[in-house]
Amino acid sequence: MEGVTEHNASLVVYLHPSKAKCVNEAILSELSSMLFTYSETFEGVVLGYDPNISSHLAKILPGIHPYFGVKLRAKMLVFNPMPNMVLEGEVVKITPQSIHAVVLRFSSAFIADEDIRDDFKHKIKRGNEVYVSRSNKKHKIKVGTTLRFTVKSFDEDILHISGSLAANNTGCAQWLDKNLDAWSQFDRTTKNRKNGEGEDKKPENDRLLMKREISSLENDEPVKNAKKNRKERG
Incomplete structure (x- = not known):
């Protein structure tokens, strides 16, 4: 999926002197505090890390509380969705005016009615709300569907994504993968027209x-x- 990248970073973790006897645990605790928050350093949301602590040698910092800094290298997995990127998420709610999904199990995504192409029509089937394609009735979007959509914007503070289903390569990911020739041909025809x-x-x-x-x-x-x-x- 687009938006997820890996960074090889050189870091310095600052620890309290009381952590001197358990440096490894203290470093992992500090790195864990960065998870699922937006980091300006890495320009994205930290999803995971794999540290390589080659030495426990540290530099003591002057001050009232003499913290010490430990240098290390780490692989950081970062999520930074940009406009027009293609993402996937699980649909959790459908209304006549919107589709709601969760991306990577932590970031919410919202697709407004104005960003859902006319090919999709909202219906209620067996008491459940769904969006069904007018051109192919087997192409459906319902709760539990893996939704493929494009990014309009990303709110870094609340980790909220505004998405769109305007493009023909968006919709139910399973249907799109099985019917690649169908929607790609439709996309080419539309562009030619x-x-x-x-x-x-x-x-x-x-x-x-x-x-x-x-x-x-x-x-x-x-x-x-x-x-x-x-x-x-x-």
Whole structure:
């Protein structure tokens, strides 16, 4: 999935002197406090870490409480969704005006009615709310569906994603994977129609203009013949 990256980072963890006898545990505790929060250092939400503590040598910092810093390297797994990225999440709620999902089990995603393409129609089946594709009734979005959508924006403070289902490559991930040829062909056809709108008008205009010119020539011919006959009589 897009938006998830791995960073090889060089870190310095500052520990209280009381932690000197259990440095490893203290370092892991400090790294754990970074999980599922947005880090400006890594420009994303920290999902996981794999530290490599090569040495316990530390530098004592001056001050009233002489903390000491331990250097280490760590692999950091970071989540940073950007606009137009394609993400997946599990649908947890559906209403006539929106679809709600959870991404990576911690970040909420919201798709408003205005961002759901017209191909999807809201229905109630057997008491459950679903979105069904008009072009293919087997393409459904319901609670529990793995939803594939594009990112509009990401709120770093509350870890909330605003998404969109406007593109043809979005919807139920399972259906999209099974019917790759169907939706990709539909996507190409749609783009060709949009790109061809301006080109189709020109030949049509040319044909209309040609018809007018032919009609004008036909109407002028009797007038010219009448003038010629009058000259011959005179």
